[in-house]
Amino acid sequence: MSNAVHPDVERVLITEPRIHRRIASLAREIGDCYGDDEVTIITVLNGSMVFLGELLHRLPMPTRLDTVVARSYGAGTTSSGRVRISRQWKLSLRGRHVLLVDDILDTGLTMKRICDHIRRERPASLRTCVLLDKPMRRVADIQPDFVGFEIPDKFVVGYGLDFAERYRNLPCIAVLKPEIYRA
Ligand code: XMP
Secondary structure, three states: HHHHHHOOOOEEEOOOOHHEEEEEEEEHHHHHOOOOOEEEEEEEOOOHHHHHHHHHHOOOOOEEEEEEEEOOOOOOOOOOOOOOOOOOOHHHHHHHEEEEEEEEEEOOOOHHHHHHHHHOOOOOOEEEEEEEEEEHHOOOOOOOEEEEEOOOOOOOEOOOOOOOOOOOOOOOOOEOHHHHHHO
16 A cells, blocks of 8 residues: 555555545534634645645635745754744734644644734634644644544654655655655
């Protein structure tokens, strides 16, 4: 299975059909939560692009969309602990229902930092949605409102997630061979 996906992949953690099924049910959960309220989605680039694309067209409520760019990992597999927001959203968030969408919640430092920035704009509400949650690695005090999958403490790639900007186009969530991370 793994080599059929990519020769650098050691193990597929979550297959594409499972991801798609879960995103469909996640969209229903989010829709049930907001009803007919308009939601302003802020999505964290680049990692959440693929997830957001699949989620967005399944959301039943009216939406506005904007993006934020944040980095703490560089080309490695561990957070530097310093989160830099290099491009912020343009839409006004004051009095809006905001849903922050990211690919993965790991230490939580990235999402906590972005949430703090969003709260300064006084939204009507702020909720968070991640495709993947690694609760074992949490440092920041943050719990996501909507989670696709809980995963073990492994650095994963695919479905938008990268290692040194590669592997974002893998259709599944996978763990690479150890020699790839070491290289
Ligand atoms: P933190 O630790 O701040 O991490 O919660 C959030 C951001 O770090 C990246 N990240 C990963 N990227 N595989 C990846 O490809 C992983 O296992 C991983 N863990 C964290 C990701 O960009 C996320 O938004």
